[in-house]
Amino acid sequence: MKNLLIASTSTVHGSSYLEYILDDLAEFFKASEEIIFIPYARPGGISHDDYTAIAQKGFDAIGKQVTGIHTFSDPIEALKNAKAVFTGGGNTFLLVSQLYKLDVMPTLRARIFEGMHYFGTSAGANITGLTMQTTNDMPIMYPPSFKTLGAIPFNINPHYLDPDPSSTHKGETRETRIKEFHTINTQPVIGLREGSWLEVKNDRIILKGNLQARVFEQNKPPYEIESGSEVRF
């Protein structure tokens, strides 16, 4: 049994934090009054308390209590007792380093496979994949491994960005980067555009939101899938 929402971003242009996905969050978290928040990705170096306050503000609209995992003396015990977890975005290298350092990765994975409700945005979405190797983030910290939760049988590229045909910049496009990933790695990658998310119910994975997603498989041309369709390989 698995229950996950895996979202490209916490915020879409022109709306407030989590606003675009609140209806689905209300349904997803309907059995949980309290959500344990994992703030380790710490965007912009803000404190864990400050980041948790942002998450709380987002969840106020649907009446949920958000508690930072950093406020527990034993984060592993906190995860064992959690009914619901939300991991926010920021830097994936930092997030994964912290999850390994505190040794919470195995417990988080075990709870997800037991059916605990998990919601992740951006870096928090990236870590649900097999590895964090299709992150867009800068490697500001050296994690002990790139292996992540493996809650889904592929990798996520959050904030997926289409190439800009008018660009004169010579840095690689996102599509080129993912193609480079596939020169030495075999797992499929879902490029989730901002405003898209995956809903995982056990082994059934559905694309949600208004947009298409771009799918990359090794040795195949990339292709689009429609919102509402099932992701299968």
Add this chain to the structure above:
Amino acid sequence: MKNLLIASTSTVHGSSYLEYILDDLAEFFKASEEIIFIPYARPGGISHDDYTAIAQKGFDAIGKQVTGIHTFSDPIEALKNAKAVFTGGGNTFLLVSQLYKLDVMPTLRARIFEGMHYFGTSAGANITGLTMQTTNDMPIMYPPSFKTLGAIPFNINPHYLDPDPSSTHKGETRETRIKEFHTINTQPVIGLREGSWLEVKNDRIILKGNLQARVFEQNKPPYEIESGSEVRF
């Protein structure tokens, strides 16, 4: 004694491979007929031979012989005998993984500190810094360390890109990423725009090309330096 050219990119929009920097390369490499090419970053997964052929074509205009390091049975011995080295761009994680795997990092560093002429573009520029942690690349391979050559007392961000004020995308800007780097790392970072390079003569480092570069120091607002100015911290 050190002699390096550290370039943001191999190619600027609207011109051919290395064309924008050929006059300086002719002067820089005037004492070397042969340049040893390090193709390990392998952009787009092409073969080492194919990548070396691209580099050779670029250097044909100034009459240099380019020899891929992969054609030597002993790459360490090849570096020990080299008068000049060029490392091309691609993926920095792949490049650094290979440099460690083949154990050539210490020899390359030693030869650079002895005064061997070194030219690097993009990933090949990134590795001249203290660490590869301000690369823009996707972590497609797990290197044994992020530590790089330390030929200069700071880090490089190649292909530096200014924020687009009209963008609605919520992914981090380059400036935000480098600020995140500085929440946990102390070394300065030079953001080199495409068409800029650093000329290193011993400990004197001069910004070259037509553009300004953006300098990031921990706990300071970022600032611009002019072409022709010396980089000092």
